[in-house]
Amino acid sequence: MGLKMIKTIKITVENQILVVELPDWSYKEKAKAIGAECFEIVRTQRMYDLFGDSVVMIVDDSGFIENKPMNLVASYFYGADEHGYTIAGDILLGVERSPYNFPLSHPETRKRLLIERFPMLREG
DSSP states (O other): OOOOOEEEEEEOTTSEEEEEEESOOOHHHHHHHTTOSSEEEEEOHHHHHHHSSOEEEEEETTTTTTTOOBOHHHHHHHTHHHHOOOOBSOEEEEEEETTEEEEOSSHHHHHHHHHHHOTTOEEO
């Protein structure tokens, strides 16, 4: 019997949205999925309003230091249009159940919602 992969959503700096499969939901695998050594968990009111749940972004902690491109959708979720601070690098989405975060449930359904809401996103 094979390993059950963990599925969640990844949004890239090229505006691609994909359902990715990770071997597990460990720090190492989440960091690897976004090409980061370290990451941080970001929660915003915009994401809560859109999803009606405590959805969080897993973002590269060193994206700007490493000169990674801006992620338009992540930056919008972060409120860049209001305060000017943006998110650099690819992101994963998860859901927070304090004090932990978990992969999204129903990632395909949430992916369709995001494509409808953000027409610049394309399937990867």
